[in-house]
Amino acid sequence: MESRPDLAPHEAAHLAVVRQLAPQCMVLLRSDGTFPLSAPGTVALYGSGARRTLKGGTGSGDVNSRHVSTIEEAMTAAGFTITTTEWLDAYDALHARAREEFLDRLRTEAAQEGVPAVIHGMGAVMPEPEHDMPLSGEGEAAVYVLSRVSGEGNDRRAQPGDVLLTDAEVRDILELDARFERFLLVLNVGGVVDLGPVAHVRNILLLSQLGAPVGEAFTDVLLGRAYPSGRLSTTWAPWDSYGGVGEFGHPDDTRYTEGVYVGYRYFDSVGAQPLFPFGHGLGYTTFALGAAEVALDGSALTVRTEVTNTGARPGREVVQVYVSVPAGRLDQPFQVLAGFAKTDELAPGASQELAVAVDLADLASFDAASGQTVLEAGDYLVRLGTSSRDTDPVAVLELDERAVVRVVHDALGDPGFTDWMPTSPVAVEVPDDLPRLRLDPGCLRRRDDGEAVELSEELSFVAELSDEELSYLVLGDYRTGGESQSIVGAASQTVVGAAGQTTTRVPGLASLIMADGPAGLRLAAEYGVDDDGAFPLGPSVPADFLELWDEEASEVLGDIIGADSQDRAPTSIHHQWATAIPIGTAIAQSWNPDLAERLGELVGAEMEHFGVHLWLAPAFNLHRSILCGRNFEYLSEDPLLAGRLAAAITRGVQSRPGRGVTIKHVAANNQETNRLNSNSLVSRRALRDLYLRGFEIVVREAGPHALMTSYNLINGVHASESHDLNEVVLRQEWGYQGLIMTDWVVHGMARHDLTHPPATAAPTVKAGNELFMPGSEADRQGVLAALDGQGETVLTRAELELQAARVVRAVWRLAGR
Ligand code: BGC
Numbered sequence: 001m002e003s004r005p006d007l008a009p010h011e012a013a014h015l016a017v018v019r020q021l022a023p024q025c026m027v028l029l030r031s032d033g034t035f036p037l038s039a040p041g042t043v044a045l046y047g048s049g050a051r052r053t054l055k056g057g058t059g060s061g062d063v064n065s066r067h068v069s070t071i072e073e074a075m076t077a078a079g080f081t082i083t084t085t086e087w088l089d090a091y092d093a094l095h096a097r098a099r100e101e102f103l104d105r106l107r108t109e110a111a112q113e114g115v116p117a118v119i120h121g122m123g124a125v126m127p128e129p130e131h132d133m134p135l136s137g138e139g140e141a142a143v144y145v146l147s148r149v150s151g152e153g154n155d156r157r158a159q160p161g162d163v164l165l166t167d168a169e170v171r172d173i174l175e176l177d178a179r180f181e182r183f184l185l186v187l188n189v190g191g192v193v194d195l196g197p198v199a200h201v202r203n204i205l206l207l208s209q210l211g212a213p214v215g216e217a218f219t220d221v222l223l224g225r226a227y228p229s230g231r232l233s234t235t236w237a238p239w240d241s242y243g244g245v246g247e248f249g250h251p252d253d254t255r256y257t258e259g260v261y262v263g264y265r266y267f268d269s270v271g272a273q274p275l276f277p278f279g280h281g282l283g284y285t286t287f288a289l290g291a292a293e294v295a296l297d298g299s300a301l302t303v304r305t306e307v308t309n310t311g312a313r314p315g316r317e318v319v320q321v322y323v324s325v326p327a328g329r330l331d332q333p334f335q336v337l338a339g340f341a342k343t344d345e346l347a348p349g350a351s352q353e354l355a356v357a358v359d360l361a362d363l364a365s366f367d368a369a370s371g372q373t374v375l376e377a378g379d380y381l382v383r384l385g386t387s388s389r390d391t392d393p394v395a396v397l398e399l400d401e402r403a404v405v406r407v408v409h410d411a412l413g414d415p416g417f418t419d420w421m422p423t424s425p426v427a428v429e430v431p432d433d434l435p436r437l438r439l440d441p442g443c444l445r446r447r448d449d450g451e452a453v454e455l456s457e458e459l460s461f462v463a464e465l466s467d468e469e470l471s472y473l474v475l476g477d478y479r480t481g482g483e484s485q486s487i488v489g490a491a492s493q494t495v496v497g498a499a500g501q502t503t504t505r506v507p508g509l510a511s512l513i514m515a516d517g518p519a520g521l522r523l524a525a526e527y528g529v530d531d532d533g534a535f536p537l538g539p540s541v542p543a544d545f546l547e548l549w550d551e552e553a554s555e556v557l558g559d560i561i562g563a564d565s566q567d568r569a570p571t572s573i574h575h576q577w578a579t580a581i582p583i584g585t586a587i588a589q590s591w592n593p594d595l596a597e598r599l600g601e602l603v604g605a606e607m608e609h610f611g612v613h614l615w616l617a618p619a620f621n622l623h624r625s626i627l628c629g630r631n632f633e634y635l636s637e638d639p640l641l642a643g644r645l646a647a648a649i650t651r652g653v654q655s656r657p658g659r660g661v662t663i664k665h666v667a668a669n670n671q672e673t674n675r676l677n678s679n680s681l682v683s684r685r686a687l688r689d690l691y692l693r694g695f696e697i698v699v700r701e702a703g704p705h706a707l708m709t710s711y712n713l714i715n716g717v718h719a720s721e722s723h724d725l726n727e728v729v730l731r732q733e734w735g736y737q738g739l740i741m742t743d744w745v746v747h748g749m750a751r752h753d754l755t756h757p758p759a760t761a762a763p764t765v766k767a768g769n770e771l772f773m774p775g776s777e778a779d780r781q782g783v784l785a786a787l788d789g790q791g792e793t794v795l796t797r798a799e800l801e802l803q804a805a806r807v808v809r810a811v812w813r814l815a816g817r
Contacts, residue, residue: 010609011066014579014602015213021595022217024316025586026228027206028282029236034182035203036224036284037141040079044137044180045072046172048095048128049147049188051088053218056209056519056583057190057632059123059152060499061619063520063580065212071145071186074215078223084137091133098129103547110548117548122153123629123672127161131168135175141182143222144173145207148189155249155629155672156191158239163194163626170197177201186218190583190632191623196238199275206230208586209632211519212579224284229316229342231281231387233588233636234623235263237274242266245420248625251674252755256682259419260365260689262624263637264388265333271426278637279320279337279387281589285311285348289319292384292394294435298443301358303339303384303394309346318342318591319384321356322391323363324428326378328402330365330685331421334428335383337640338363342592356384360397361444362640362697364405366688373405373688375444379430396436403441406448408688408733411724413715415681448733458805458812465506465804467797471783472503473804474765476741476775477511495611496536497524497576499744500774502811509808510815514662517617518633521578521606528570535568578606584619588635593648600652600661607659613814614706614739615653616662618646620694621710624670639690643697650702658814660705663698665743666719666730667691669710676745677756679713687714692729699734705814706739709769711759718759720745726768739810741771747778762786762793770803 007015053070056062076082103121110120125148146169150156160166165173174197177183184203187193195204205228210217220226243266246258261269264278290306307317319342322335339358346352360380364373377399385391462470477500494501498515499522516522528537581587581599590596603615619630623637635642650661668680668691682691698704707730709719719725720742730736745759761772761779766786772779786795 007066008577010605011577011579014606017598017602018211018579018581019213019217019220021590021598022210022213022582023221023226023228024590024592024595025208025210025230025582026221027230027232027280027589028228029204029206029276029280030202031282032202035184035222037182037222038224040075040223041141042081042083042139043075044084044135044139044142045075045082045145046084046087046135046142046176047145047147047186048091049145049186050143051092052095052147053145053215054147054149054188054209055211055214055580057149057151057630059630060516060522061152061519061633063522063578064525064576065520065580066577068212068580069215071215071218074219075222078219083139087133087135087137094129094131099126102126106548116553117550118545118553121548122545123151124154125150125156125162125629127159128166128169129161130166135172141184142176142180143184143186144176145186145188146193148191148193150190150629150632152630153672153675156627158627163192163239165193165197173198173201188214190585192234192236192626194239195236195275208583208589210582210586224313227284227313227315229281229283230586230589231279231318231591232276233278233585233638233641235267235274235278235637236276237267237272241272241274242626243270243272248627249671249673251678253679253681254671255415255417256624256668256680256686257417257420259421259683259686260333261420261422262622262690265336268334268388269425270422277387277389279318280389281318283315284313285309285315287315287317287386289384289386294382294395294437296397296437296439298440299360301360301382301397303356303358303382304353305384306351306353307343307346308351309348312348314345314347316343316345317386319354319356320386320388320391321358322383322385322388323358324381324383325363325365326376326380328376328378329369330367330376331425332365334426335388336363337388337638340591340641360439361405361446366408366685368684371410372407375399375403375405377401380439381428381430393431393434396430396434397439398436399439399441401441403444405444406446406733409724409728411728412684412687412722413717413724415683415715417681419683419686448735455802455805455809458808459801461808462801462804467784467787469506470800470804471780471787472505473807474770474772474783474800475503475761475779476500476771476773477503477505478775478777480777495523496527496534497522498612499616502771502807510811512613512811512814513611514614514616515607515612517603517615518619519583520580521603521610521612521615523576523578523610525575525577527574527576528568529572529574530568530570537570537573576610578610583632584635585632587649588641588645591641593644596645596648597652600649601655604653604656604659607653608656613658614660614662616664616708618649618661619664620646621665621667621669622691622694628670629672639693640697643694646694647698647702650698650704654702654705660738660814662706662708662741663695663704664708665710666695666707666725667710668714669712674754676711676758677713677754679716679756681715696734699730699736704738705810706741707736708741708743711743711745713756720759720769720772721763721767723767731768739771739806740769742769742773744774745772746774747776762791762795765803766793766795766799768803770806
C-alpha cells in the first residue's frame with residue numbers, strides 16, 4: 001500500500017492488514033476463467049456500488065473510518081481507464097432524487113404512526129431505483145457492481161431493489177454479459193439477493209462489504225494480485241424457494257415452526273436445489289482432494305486428506321466435513337456441518353495435508369422427552385468435500401445404543417406447537433463399502449461445568465455499599481440533570497461516542513467503557529473539548545440517522561442522544577478514526593479462524609489505543625431468514641461455523657489484557673421488526689440445537705468477558721428477564737463466568753401499542769442479568785422500589801448484592817482494582 005501521510009500509524013497498518021485479508025472473505029460464485037485481468041486497461045464500469053461502494057451496513061455497527069476506498073476510485077488509482085463516467089454521474093443524480101422521495105415517504109409514514117421519523121426510518125432499506133439509462137461505455141471488460149444496504153431497526157423486503165433485482169439491473173447485467181467477452185458481476189451486498197434471473201452469468205463475485213479498503217481489495221483481486229478464497233456461510237437461493245415454513249417479522253409473536261430446518265438443513269432435507277449452496281466458492285485455480293483417512297479416538301473424529309492445487313494459479317481450499325446423524329425418536333436434517341479446515345496458500349502443483357477435527361458430542365440433539373441432549377443409536381455417515389452439495393461419503397460411525405451427552409434443565413418455556421418436519425425427507429443412503437468405526441457411548445458423556453468462580457472478595461466489597469450505590473452498580477452510567485439522561489453514543493464522557501459504560505458513582509471502582517461493533521470499533525469520528533472536558537459535536541448517531549433528524553427528534557431524543565451539548569463551543573477538535581473491518585458475514589465467509597483472530601487482535605489494539613474495555617461484538621444471531629435486516633452483522637446460518645469464527649474473534653480481542661468482547665444478542669434475535677418487544681416462539685430443541693449452540697461454543701471455547709442478552713422475548717419471557725437463560729443455561733449448564741448485560745433498552749424508542757411491554761430493570765436484575773443498559777434514573781427507581789418490596793418484582797438485598805458483585809468482578813478483571 002502506498003504511504004498515506006494523513007493516516008495515523010495504526011490506521012495505515014490496520015488498513016494494510018484488512019486489505020491483505022479481505023480477499024479470503026470474497027466468494028467467487030461463478031467463473032469462466034476470463035478473470036483476473038492481466039493488466040489495468042479500459043473498463044466499462046456500472047452499477048450502484050461502483051461509486052457508492054459500501055463498506056458495511058447501517059446502525060450501531062457502522063464504523064467511522066477516515067476514508068472508504070470505492071471501486072471507481074481504487075480502479076482509477078490502479079491505472080484503469082473507466083469509460084462510463086457519464087453513466088455513473090447520471091446514476092448519482094437518479095439516486096439522489098430517489099433518496100429524497102424515499103425520505104419524504106418515511107417522514108409521512110412516521111407522522112401517521114406518531115413516532116419521530118428517525119426511529120421509523122432506522123435501517124429502512126431504500127430500494128434501488130428503476131431507470132432506462134443506456135449502457136454506452138466500451139472497454140476490454142465490463143464490471144457491474146450491484147449493491148444493497150440494510151441495517152438495525154428494519155427488516156429487508158422481498159421486493160425489487162432489495163432482496164429482488166430491479167428490472168433495470170436484470171436488463172443491464174444480461175446485456176453486458178452478452179455484449180462483452182469479459183464481464184464480471186460484483187455483489188457489494190451484506191446479505192442474500194435473489195440472483196435467479198442472472199444466475200447463469202459467466203462470472204459472479206460476491207465481494208461482500210469488506211470495510212474501509214473494500215475498493216482496493218477488489219482491485220487487487222481483479223488484477224490477480226490476490227485471489228478470492230471465501231466460501232458461502234449461508235445458502236443462496238431464489239426468494240420463493242426458501243420454504244416459508246416458519247413465520248417471520250410479525251410484530252408481536254413470531255413462530256419458528258420450521259424447528260431445526262434452517263438454511264441448508266432445510267434445502268438438503270427436502271431436496272430443493274439452491275442456486276449456490278452453503279460452503280460453495282471457487283477461486284482462480286482448481287483443487288483435488290486425496291483419499292480420506294478417518295480416525296476415531298473417544299469422541300474425537302479426525303478426517304485427514306491431502307489437498308493439491310491442480311490449476312495454474314495460487315489459491316486456498318476449504319475442506320468441509322458433514323455428518324448425517326441417524327433419525328430415531330428425533331427426526332434429523334439430512335446432514336450438518338461437523339468440522340472444516342482451510343489450507344495455507346498453495347502454489348500450482350503444491351499439496352498440503354489437512355486434518356479436520358470433529359467432536360462428535362457437538363452433534364447431539366435436544367430430546368424434550370428425556371430432558372437430555374443425545375446421540376441416537378444407528379449409523380453416522382461422514383462426508384468430506386468442498387461444499388454442502390459437493391461431498392463424498394468417507395466413513396460410517398456405528399453407535400449401538402443411544403448415548404446421553406448432557407442432562408439439561410427443563411428451561412426456556414414452550415412455544416405451544418410441535419416443530420414442522422419434512423413429510424418425505426431425502427433418504428440418507430449408507431454405502432456398504434466404507435470403513436466402519438465403532439463409537440463408544442461412554443465417551444460421549446459431558447458434565448456441566450457450573451459457575452465455579454468464587455465471588456467472596458467482590459461480595460465483601462459490595463456488602464459495604466449503600467442500597468443507593470448498589471442500585472447504580474447494576475445499571476449503565478447515565479447523567480442526570482433535569483429530564484436529561486444519556487444513552488447511545490453519548491454515555492461516555494471519557495471516550496466520546498462509546499455506547500455506554502458501567503457506573504462512575506461508586507468510589508474506588510473503575511468504570512468499564514463499551515463501544516459498539518461488529519465491523520470495527522464504533523466511536524465518534526470527531527469530538528470537541530472545552531474547559532469542562534470532551535463532548536460530542538452533534539448527535540452521536542450513525543450518519544444515516546441524521547438524514548431524518550428533525551425538530552421532533554431533538555425534542556424526543558435530543559438529550560438522550562447527546563445533542564444537548566450542541567451549544568458548547570470547542571476550544572479544540574479531535575478525531576477518533578477507527579478501522580472498518582469486513583462485516584460479520586464476510587468474516588465467516590473466510591472459513592478461517594486464524595483470519596478472524598487477526599481481525600480480533602486488530603480491534604483489540606484499537607480498543608487499547610482509544611481506552612475501550614468492552615467491544616459490543618461479535619454479533620452472531622443465526623441467519624434464520626434472509627430478510628433479517630441485521631444479517632450482515634451476523635455470521636452464518638450454521639451454528640458451528642458461526643461459533644468457531646466468533647470464538648476466534650474473541651481470542652484475538654482478548655489477547656490484549658484488559659480488553660474483552662461482548663457476544664450478542666443471546667438469543668433468538670432473528671428479526672428487526674418491533675425488535676424491542678417481539679416474542680420469538682421457538683422449541684427448546686431448535687433453541688438448543690441451533691440458536692444457542694453458536695453462543696455455547698464461544699463460551700466454552702473462548703471465555704468471553706461479556707455477553708449481551710437480546711431485546712426480544714423467548715417463549716413469552718424477555719431474554720434479559722429470563723432466569724432460565726441467565727442463571728440456568730448460561731451459568732449452570734455452560735459454566736459462563738463473565739458479565740451479562742442487556743441490550744440497550746432506551747425508553748422512547750420502543751412502541752408501546754403492542755402486546756409485549758419492554759423489559760425493565762428490576763426483573764432483569766432479579767433474573768441474574770446484572771447490568772441493565774444503558775441505564776436511566778427511572779430504571780434505578782424501579783430497582784429501589786423492588787428492594788423496598790413496593791414493585792411487582794421483589795428484590796432482596798442479598799440478590800442485589802450478588803448481581804452487583806458480578807459487575808465488580810468484571811470491572812476488576814478488565815480495569816483492575
Ligand atoms: C443494538 C446493540 C448495540 C446497542 C448499543 C442496540 O440498539 O441492538 O447491538 O450494541 O444498541 O449501541
